[in-house]
Amino acid sequence: MASEFFPGIYLKITVHDILINGHGCNPKQNTTNCDVIPLSTYYMQYNKSYRFRLINSQTYGCPLEFTGHNLTVIATDGYPVKPVTFDAFLMLSGERYDVVVHANNDRNKKEAYIRVRALNKCALNKLQVFGRIIFVEDQLKVEKFISHVRPYTDQLDYHVPFKQNAVVMNHPTLNCRIGNHLCVADLKQKGVRGPSGGNMREVRPNREIPIRFFPKRLKFQPSHFHATDMVVNRAAANDMNKIIMTGTPVPGLTQDDSFVPYCNESTLANETAIEGMHFCPHLIQLKLGEVVDFLLSDVTYELEDIHSFHFHGYGFQIIDMGKLEQYKTNTTPYYNDTHPPTVKDTIGVPIGGFVRIRFRASNPGYWMFHCHFEIHMYIGMRLIVRVGDKSQMRSAPVGFPSCSDYLPPVIGM
Numbered sequence: 001m002a003s004e005f006f007p008g009i010y011l012k013i014t015v016h017d018i019l020i021n022g023h024g025c026n027p028k029q030n031t032t033n034c035d036v037i038p039l040s041t042y043y044m045q046y047n048k049s050y051r052f053r054l055i056n057s058q059t060y061g062c063p064l065e066f067t068g069h070n071l072t073v074i075a076t077d078g079y080p081v082k083p084v085t086f087d088a089f090l091m092l093s094g095e096r097y098d099v100v101v102h103a104n105n106d107r108n109k110k111e112a113y114i115r116v117r118a119l120n121k122c123a124l125n126k127l128q129v130f131g132r133i134i135f136v137e138d139q140l141k142v143e144k145f146i147s148h149v150r151p152y153t154d155q156l157d158y159h160v161p162f163k164q165n166a167v168v169m170n171h172p173t174l175n176c177r178i179g180n181h182l183c184v185a186d187l188k189q190k191g192v193r194g195p196s197g198g199n200m201r202e203v204r205p206n207r208e209i210p211i212r213f214f215p216k217r218l219k220f221q222p223s224h225f226h227a228t229d230m231v232v233n234r235a236a237a238n239d240m241n242k243i244i245m246t247g248t249p250v251p252g253l254t255q256d257d258s259f260v261p262y263c264n265e266s267t268l269a270n271e272t273a274i275e276g277m278h279f280c281p282h283l284i285q286l287k288l289g290e291v292v293d294f295l296l297s298d299v300t301y302e303l304e305d306i307h308s309f310h311f312h313g314y315g316f317q318i319i320d321m322g323k324l325e326q327y328k329t330n331t332t333p334y335y336n337d338t339h340p341p342t343v344k345d346t347i348g349v350p351i352g353g354f355v356r357i358r359f360r361a362s363n364p365g366y367w368m369f370h371c372h373f374e375i376h377m378y379i380g381m382r383l384i385v386r387v388g389d390k391s392q393m394r395s396a397p398v399g400f401p402s403c404s405d406y407l408p409p410v411i412g413m
């Protein structure tokens with residue numbers, strides 16, 4: 001990012017629009033005439049069902065509420081779940097959902113729509129976008145059809161809910177199973193094979209690693225962190241276990257990294273901190289094959305950020321989740337569940353809540369575990385999970401290029 005080279009620059013981070021497959025227009029945000037900008041359009045034949053593969057590829061951190069026409073969720077993050085029908089569900093940055101849309105309405109209905117509405121901080125800008133579903137008698141004749149289609153105009157105002165008393169899934173600001181709100185932990189794994197699958201509730205973990213986060217604003221120091229979202233000379237800094245991740249000078253998988261001053265919670269006692277935060281390359285070492293719980297908890301819910309954590313190299317199981325009060329009293333809805341848990345690789349931690357994920361460390365290597373809100377990752381909210389030792393990892397091909405920090409000479413000095 002260019003801001004890395006200009007520490008101290010004031011950056012106002014905001015979102016102007018949401019697009020579906022590059023299409024869309026929000027009349028509240030654009031001066032352009034939205035009537036002439038095409039929306040993402042899908043032609044569906046009556047009485048057929050269509051699989052949509054949804055990817056939340058935003059770089060910002062606003063949950064996206066997806067609503068549409070008779071939705072059935074069948075997979076998340078590529079892992080199948082038993083089909084469940086919802087009116088709406090929330091997608092966090094990095095999450096993927098496979099949904100089936102059924103065109104089983106009567107033939108008087110010619111169109112329906114998909115609505116993607118950004119919530120939380122993005123509600124201020126009333127951000128939403130629509131996609132169109134057009135029902136046709138014969139999909140093979142759609143080609144002729146396209147040029148005659150009118151723009152879809154009957155769009156809901158931002159604050160109007162898609163449906164009264166809608167069943168909403170994955171709403172991380174609300175308690176799971178309260179009212180109509182379900183969480184991803186309510187989905188049930190379906191036939192996931194390999195080391196990520198099976199019922200890991202029944203497996204006793206070898207280790208539990210608590211990962212807490214306390215995002216705060218620190219006094220700006222150009223030698224320690226970059227400028228992002230600067231407010232009155234204080235910069236946002238996002239940690240994991242009070243460590244702001246700094247980069248490593250070499251890629252550990254392909255080069256000797258024995259000199260890299262990796263750190264984690266157990267090494268911090270003798271290191272200096274700035275306002276309680278440590279700046280170092282955060283690394284958690286796991287043994288190959290052990291079963292591990294990460295207990296993620298958000299203890300700063302006044303900030304109202306939903307951190308969506310993504311794990312490279314692994315699918316993990318959602319063993320438990322809820323509010324911190326529920327964790328302390330073992331009263332989450334999932335505490336006594338027995339069904340095989342949902343498998344995912346990206347999970348939003350409820351505001352003021354926790355998630356327990358479990359995985360078998362079967363994939364050796366260096367893997368990033370990070371908040372998928374890009375700015376958070378950039379300002380420290382990431383770490384490396386190293387599984388196994390180098391003898392258990394694949395070595396780099398012969399002649400593989402190497403790299404390291406580069407400090408060019410200053411010309412004219």
Ligand SMILES: [Cu+2]
Nearest residue numbers: 307371373376
């Ligand atoms: Cu985050």
